[in-house]
Amino acid sequence: MNYWLVKTEPATFSWEKLEKEGISMWDGVRNYQARNNLRKMRCNDLVLFYHSGKNPAIVGLAEVVKEHYPDPTAKEGDWSVVDIRPVRKFKRNITLQEIKQVKILENMVLLRNSRLSVQPVGLGEYQNLLNLEQEK
DNA sequence: GCCAACGTTGGC
DNA sequence: GCCAACGTTGGC
Numbered sequence: 157m158n159y160w161l162v163k164t165e166p167a168t169f170s171w172e173k174l175e176k177e178g179i180s181m182w183d184g185v186r187n188y189q190a191r192n193n194l195r196k197m198r199c200n201d202l203v204l205f206y207h208s209g210k211n212p213a214i215v216g217l218a219e220v221v222k223e224h225y226p227d228p229t230a231k232e233g234d235w236s237v238v239d240i241r242p243v244r245k246f247k248r249n250i251t252l253q254e255i256k257q258v259k260i261l262e263n264m265v266l267l268r269n270s271r272l273s274v275q276p277v278g279l280g281e282y283q284n285l286l287n288l289e290q291e292k
Numbered sequence: 293g294c295c296a297a298c299g300t301t302g303g304c
Numbered sequence: 305g306c307c308a309a310c311g312t313t314g315g316c
Binding site (some may be wrong): 187188189269270271272 | 297298299
């Protein structure tokens with residue numbers, strides 16, 4: 157089992173929309189590194205769902221339900237999508253600001269390469285984030 | 293709205 | 305193959 161994080165502008169595709177749609181196709185990825193990460197996702201892998209823009213934060217947890225297949229929205233090029241579904245909304249948002257303050261999380265791709273929209277998350281990082289959620 | 297970081301494009 | 309120019313992302 158692997159752990160991931162996907163970023164999205166809430167105006168483009170929000171957590172609320174994911175909950176409303178249920179199983180959703182994660183399309184529109186047009187970055188090779190992000191695409192390659194999509195292709196490494198396996199069914200049942202867990203995906204932290206991150207809102208970028210105003211009040212950047214992890215807001216919920218999703219799950220991969222269908223492994224990669226060609227992106228039907230791509231007019232050209234070799235692009236992929238996966239299907240995800242919402243697992244649960246976090247009981248509170250874990251903000252970028254507080255993630256930055258946790259020493260153990262300083263190597264997260266989220267902080268090291270803030271522009272990568274589909275990124276791996278280490279097991280230790282994942283567990284730490286869940287612990288953070290329980291605090292406060 | 294600004295700007296840093298990163299990716300892509302295209303001339304040479 | 306290098307690099308300047310440009311476009312995009314995303315935090316602030």
